[in-house]
Amino acid sequence: MRNTKNLPQEEIETVIVGGGISGLACALQLHEAQRPFTLVTDCVGGRLALSDKGHYFGAVMMNNDYIHVKKHAKKSFGNRPWQSYIWDGSKGVNSLLRMEFLKIPKLNKVFGEFNRAFQQLRAQAPYTCQKQLMEQDPLLRKLVSQSAVDFVREHQLESLAEKMLGPVAGAVFLCDWKKMSAFHFCIGISCTGNGACNGDWSDIIKSLTEGYSDKIVNDKALTISELSGGKGYQVHCGSHQYRARNVVLAVPGAAGQALLNSLDASWNTNEQGDDNVEEIPCYVFHITGKRRPLYRPKRSLLMGPNEDIKLFFPLPDGVDVIYSSLAAPDFSRYYENHQVIAQRFWQPAIQLSKQVWRPLQPSSNFFTIGDNNICGLEDSYLTGLFAANKIIEKSNQAIPA
Numbered sequence: 001m002r003n004t005k006n007l008p009q010e011e012i013e014t015v016i017v018g019g020g021i022s023g024l025a026c027a028l029q030l031h032e033a034q035r036p037f038t039l040v041t042d043c044v045g046g047r048l049a050l051s052d053k054g055h056y057f058g059a060v061m062m063n064n065d066y067i068h069v070k071k072h073a074k075k076s077f078g079n080r081p082w083q084s085y086i087w088d089g090s091k092g093v094n095s096l097l098r099m100e101f102l103k104i105p106k107l108n109k110v111f112g113e114f115n116r117a118f119q120q121l122r123a124q125a126p127y128t129c130q131k132q133l134m135e136q137d138p139l140l141r142k143l144v145s146q147s148a149v150d151f152v153r154e155h156q157l158e159s160l161a162e163k164m165l166g167p168v169a170g171a172v173f174l175c176d177w178k179k180m181s182a183f184h185f186c187i188g189i190s191c192t193g194n195g196a197c198n199g200d201w202s203d204i205i206k207s208l209t210e211g212y213s214d215k216i217v218n219d220k221a222l223t224i225s226e227l228s229g230g231k232g233y234q235v236h237c238g239s240h241q242y243r244a245r246n247v248v249l250a251v252p253g254a255a256g257q258a259l260l261n262s263l264d265a266s267w268n269t270n271e272q273g274d275d276n277v278e279e280i281p282c283y284v285f286h287i288t289g290k291r292r293p294l295y296r297p298k299r300s301l302l303m304g305p306n307e308d309i310k311l312f313f314p315l316p317d318g319v320d321v322i323y324s325s326l327a328a329p330d331f332s333r334y335y336e337n338h339q340v341i342a343q344r345f346w347q348p349a350i351q352l353s354k355q356v357w358r359p360l361q362p363s364s365n366f367f368t369i370g371d372n373n374i375c376g377l378e379d380s381y382l383t384g385l386f387a388a389n390k391i392i393e394k395s396n397q398a399i400p401a
C-alpha cells in the first residue's frame with residue numbers, strides 16, 4: 001500500500017474528483033455561490049476532448065434541447081442527423097428522418113409524450129435527484145424497465161424501427177438498439193426529432209472554468225475513504241491529500257468504484273449484485289483519404305451493430321471521424337486509399353443505465369454524478385448542478401441566523 005503520510009494535506013469544504021462536463025458544471029456553480037472547493041482531475045474536459053488539430057475525439061452533437069450546454073458552446077457546421085445514410089447490409093440508404101418524423105402522427109404522439117415527461121425531469125434535475133424524478137413519473141419509470149423491443153412492439157413500430165429508428169438510436173449510443181431499454185431508445189430518437197447540430201467546443205472549457213481555474217488541480221485521485229465520526233472524507237491523490245466535508249465523484253462508473261476503498265458502494269449494483277450501468281467502449285479514428293462510393297463519401301453513414309465500423313462522420317475539412325469496436329479495423333474495405341491521422345480509445349465512451357438507476361447522493365455529503373443514469377452532455381451537466389445546489393443549500397442552512 002502507498003505511503004501517504006508525507007503528502008501535503010489540505011482541508012477544504014468540497015473536493016470534486018473528475019473534470020468532465022459534470023465536474024466542471026458542479027465547480028462553476030459552487031464558484032458562483034462563493035463556496036470553497038478543489039477540483040482534482042487528470043484531464044480537464046473528459047469526453048469533450050478534441051484532437052490537437054481540433055477534430056472531435058468524444059462528444060459531437062449539441063441537441064437543440066441542451067439549454068445549459070448551449071450557454072457555453074456555439075453551434076458548429078450543420079451536419080444534420082436526419083440527412084445521414086443508413087447501411088442496409090449492402091448500401092447506404094438516405095434516412096430522410098426529419099421528414100418521416102413530421103409525416104407520421106403516431107411517432108409524434110409516442111415521442112411527444114416521452115419528450116414532455118423527459119423535459120419535465122430535466123427542468124427539476126438541478127434540485128432533485130434524477131433517479132427520484134424518474135421513479136415518480138409513471139411513463140419514465142415504465143420506459144426504464146421496458147425493453148426497446150417490447151416498446152416497438154407495443155406501438156406497432158416494427159418496420160420503422162428496423163429501417164430507421166433502430167439504426168439511429170443505435171448510432172447515438174454505439175450499440176444494438178435491441179439491447180437497449182425503451183428509455184434510451186426514446187432518447188436516441190428524440191435527439192433527431194428535436195433537432196441537433198455539431199457543437200463548437202473550441203471555447204467550452206474556457207467558459208466552464210471561467211474565474212476558478214486556480215482551483216483545478218491536475219492530479220489523479222487514488223482512494224477515497226470516510227473519516228470516523230462523520231467528519232467527512234479523505235481523498236488521496238498522487239501528490240496531495242484532502243480532508244473534505246463533501247466529496248463529489250464525477251468519474252464514470254467503474255473508475256469511480258475503484259476509488260471507493262472501504263466505502264459502501266451498494267448503490268453501484270442492483271439487487272442481484274450486477275453493476276447497474278453497462279459501459280460501452282469505443283475506438284475513435286480520424287482518417288483522410290477516399291471513401292469507396294458504396295460507403296457514401298462526404299456523408300454521415302450509420303453502419304449498425306454487426307459492422308466493425310459503427311459510424312462514419314465527415315468533417316468540413318475532409319477528415320472522417322470513425323467510431324469502431326475494433327482497435328484496428330480493416331479500413332481498406334471502406335477506402336480506396338486512407339491515412340489514420342489520430343486515434344483514441346474510450347472506456348467507457350457511453351454508459352447505458354439498466355433498470356435500477358444510481359442515486360446521485362448516496363449519503364448526505366457524498367455525491368456520484370455524471371452520465372451513470374442518462375448519457376449525454378446536458379444530463380451530465382444537470383447532475384453537476386444538482387450536487388452543487390445541495391452543497392450550497394446545506395452550507396446556507398449551517399449559517400446561524
Ligand SMILES: Cc1cc2nc3c(=O)[nH]c(=O)nc-3n(C[C@H](O)[C@H](O)[C@H](O)COP(=O)(O)OP(=O)(O)OC[C@H]3O[C@@H](n4cnc5c(N)ncnc54)[C@H](O)[C@@H]3O)c2cc1C
Nearest residue numbers: 018020021022042046047059060061221349370371376377
Ligand atoms: C466518442 C463519444 C461520442 C459522444 N457523443 C456525444 C454527443 O454527440 N453528444 C452528447 O451529448 N454526448 C456524447 N457523448 C457522451 C458524453 O461525452 C458524456 O456523456 C459526457 O461527456 C460525460 O461527462 P462526465 O463529466 O460525466 O464524464 P467524463 O467526461 O468522462 O469526465 C470524467 C473525468 O474524470 C477524470 N478522471 C477519471 N478518473 C479520475 C481520477 N481517479 N482522478 C482524477 N480524475 C479522474 C477523467 O479523466 C475525466 O476528465 C459521447 C462520448 C464519446 C466518448
